[in-house]
Amino acid sequence: MKAEIIAVGTELLLGQIVNTNAQYLSQELAAMGIDVYYQTVVGDNASRLQGAIELASQRADILILTGGIGPTQDDLTKDALAAHVGRSLHIDRLAMDQIERFFAGRGINMTENNRRQALVIDGSTPLPNETGLAVGLALAQEDNFYIVLPGPPKELKPMFDQQAKPWLLQHALTDEMPIYSKMLKFAGIGESLLEDRLLDLIDGQTDPTIAPYAKEGEVTVRISTKAPTEQEAMEKLNAMQGQIQSRLADHMYASMDVPIERIIVDMMADRGITLSAAESCTGGMLMESITSIPGSATMFVGGIVCYSNEMKEKLLHVPHALLEGDDAPGAVSAEVAEVLAENVRMITDSDFGLSVTGVAGPGYSERKPVGLVYVGIAQRGQKTEVFELKLNGNRETIRVRSVKTLLYRLWQRLVSTDRATGESKDQV
Structure with missing residues (x-):
């Protein structure tokens, strides 16, 4: 039809x-x-x-x-x-x-x-x-x-x-077999690279069909089939999902249409793990994405929007020597991202502390280019990780991509921790 x-x-x-x-x-x-x-x-x-x-x-x-x-x-x-x-x-x-x-x-x-x-x-x-x-x-x-x-x-x-x-x-659809679909969600990979990894499946598709869709910071792949019964449909869809997941296991975070923050909230709440955040250039967007998810109160303890250097010093105890001076790396640096993540975790006594600091634009800051962002993940008893991002786009796009990338890195850390402790679970 x-x-x-x-x-x-x-x-x-x-x-x-x-x-x-x-x-x-x-x-x-x-x-x-x-x-x-x-x-x-x-x-x-x-x-x-x-x-x-x-x-x-x-x-x-x-x-x-x-x-x-x-x-x-x-x-x-x-x-x-x-x-x-x-x-x-x-x-x-x-x-x-x-x-x-x-x-x-x-x-x-x-x-x-x-x-x-x-x-x-x-x-x-x-x-x-x-x-x-x-x-x-x-x-x-x-x-x-x-x-x-x-x-x-x-x-x-x-x-x-x-x-x-x-x-x-x-x-209108009395003679049509019902269509069944599954939505596979991916993060940390762009639509073009994802499509390249699946190109032979997409080019050769007959049943089920494969259709990728991109949003800022994540990609959705819909696989669909027509079948007389749901059981027959799920057999075909699950087989195709297995092929896709085997190629993109490091990026596929769910087999239903949910944002990555929903998966993170559920994972941390289920395991009794807590989270806090310190945000500069994203201005609270990271915390808003987490707290918009029902159930986040059980795992998110709080956070600080430290937009100015003064707030970074006063509230999160970032050393002045890191922020200002001829030899200072500046607020937009791996060093500051590391301190922000570690200190917000210690101040809130949470299991994980996240940080983000960067230049969202439209102009340079500290003579550093628009799109340069550092995100940090501090974990109780583990070495802090900091990732340098070089992002394109306007101010809003850079902020969204910073948040989504940090959430993806956190998801990776949670999955690897599960694997190390033998608690790995299937994706939703």
Whole structure:
């Protein structure tokens, strides 16, 4: 089955809103075994919208329209689709009741135009909106299947997941075998090098299929297969995972779609290991990534953002001679990264102490180039390690890559410690 996503809204064309809905829907449809060949964005114009629907209906089996179903006169999606399929619109009573209750409960007079949000096409299936007011709809006509969803992601995502997806499985995918996928996560390796390591598998892929995706500081590989049963699918997926993992064991940290900080939090919490951090150029980003994970309170004891040299001296007792003076290595140095990691670990009495200090940009600091970063890992009873990073990108990219690289190095240390003590566990 082929699908096309049509996003409606002049604000998208003007760049005022980023079309994150298309990314979400493409991922969800791919997981269902539906190929998205086109994504279209069209403004709030009736004739252009009808033209986009007409073209999409000729080249796709499933049309998913997002946005343009609110209360105002420029919300034209349902009108345009009704004209295309040659049907009328009517008020869905349940949707209208929900809208009326919303306004009554807030003591606000409902304007007449809000009735537009309860419109559905004759013969369609209304898709209730659990987080907003505009009802969606699903419609099958001839060889096409149409889904209409609201534009706000907080409304679109639950409606697609809870309403539209089951409808598609029941009406559009009746003859399709379900698709099963596993997401393999990698850190400490770029997308191009990872692809090179797997090139023969990717070039020769038939079933399962292999698809790499890159984000800042990590890479995801999705392996997918179609099978009549989950057991048969898992046999094929696990075999492919084994081949990939054997080539990239030093980089594969999980077999599910989670960030590396989630794996680190779980590993340390399970083992009763504690962590602290001292951050300079990343300004708390490392600590935020850790503490955003549920359960981090059991393993993260605290940290210090020591942005200035004065704070490095006062709070973390970095010797002045390391920071300033003709012969001083300076704040951006391996020596300072080592002291920061060791001292934050001792001050907090944690098992591990992390540090990061560097030049995020946009200009030089201490006559050192943008992208020069040092990260440190201190471990109770072990020698402290410091890694020099030479990173490219803008200020935000350098900060993110610094954090992700340090987390990868910490994960490596935890895995090697497990192996040395015989506590090695399979990846999640």
